[in-house]
Amino acid sequence: MRRGLVLALLAFAACRATLPDTKLAALDAVLAAKDDNDPRLDTAFEGLSESAKRSFRARFADYPREYFNERGTIVYVLGRNMKTPADWAFFRAVVAEPPCRSLADCAKAGEAGGPGDEVTLAYPALVALKRAQREFSTGGSMQAAARTVVREALKSEAPAVRRLAERGPGR
Amino acid sequence: MRNSLLLLAVLLAAPARAEQSELFDGTSGKKLEFPAVTFTPSPAPKDVDPRPAQTKQSGSDLFYFSPEEAAAAKKKFGVAAFRDPAGELPFDKDVPKEIQAQMLGDLAFIKTVSGSGASPLHRQIFGAVDGSVYEQFFKSRVSGVGMSRCGDGNAVACVMPFWNPTKMWLTQNYIRFSHPQVSRLMVVFHEARHTESGHGNWGHASCPTPFLGPDGKEMRSIWTGAELAGEAACDKTPLGSYGSSAIMLKNIANHCETCNGKVRQDASLYADDQLGRVTDAKAHQQMVEDFKL
Structure with missing residues (x-):
């Protein structure tokens, strides 16, 4: 009986270790x-x-950094779950990413593109910044943490990020 | 028994997944792979001037045509009437299936847009915030879709009045880069506006000198670093390609009731970016009031 109980509990622990992350x-x-x-x-x-x-x-x-829409979508989803200092620390890190220099390869300068490319190149950072700014426009309770994201954005070398930070709340 | 319980405690304390670093350095082991799409740019139509008087592309920003080219195209082709939007959008045979599928998918999405409000400028250009309105706008202006390099670079689409004033040309970049869907739609509606030969194809105006952003710094091409001052990369009317696409997106952001939060936010982000290219003070202010910013 005791051995069976232990085996059952060990089996449970093993399953837990491999339980698929359904949200992911x-x-x-x-x-x-x-x-x-x-x-x-x-x-x-x-x-x-x-x-x-x-x-x-x-x-x-x-x-890879060149997957702008995928990375920005993940930021968007995480932005709907901002509760802890770690959440805001992540958003600061997103905003602080070095500017992406071209759509094909963030490390290399590219050729002329089309309307809106500047937004795409900085898309994950812009999504993070928008979420931080919303904390002020909605009277949220985490404005101090959100302000650290805005301040990081004001220092960004990506022009689109800097412009959005300049004209939005939280400075 | 005690040893078993201790072992169990250790196992249950182990995280279900390996802990990941809280922060990251932006690097990754995965290498970006582009879709395997090859294409041959469509040849020029047989009866077209083999050496059209094309504006020398400065390479600092997007593909553009001059007012003289638009006038020459109007003289040659006449003012194109809006076509019957019913029926399929014709694709040239050399448009890869993946690109056709992406474009049709994007147009299928825009057709689902529905909202109960619209700003005055939106009503003037399009009508209601409604997918059927956008579909009609697009298909009545674009007679067909072909493949071109659009002057090379990272352009997604272009209209070349001197070849065919109502045809839209796509590049492989339409599916090559990871743009949000709203961004691709903005580009094709921007280009669709360029088919209107009755309005000089809504050619772009020269950006002012100096051309300063809200941060007081000179606006530069994101790709080449070249200053945009003096380049044909701005508009002086809210009704041109930059203005009309910005108005469309801002209204989607503000009024779309069938869009999720990401789409509405994307529409706002790209609309605000395009607003910066409408540089005439009066036109700019008209759009700001129209957006109720």
């Missing part, structure tokens, strides 16, 4: 669908656990 799987499915208007972006990622948020931040780091 859902995120990957949304990104793979490539539908920016997917309603799941507003409904499926509410109340994320700290563990889920850590896995989302890791997924963000998995993507």
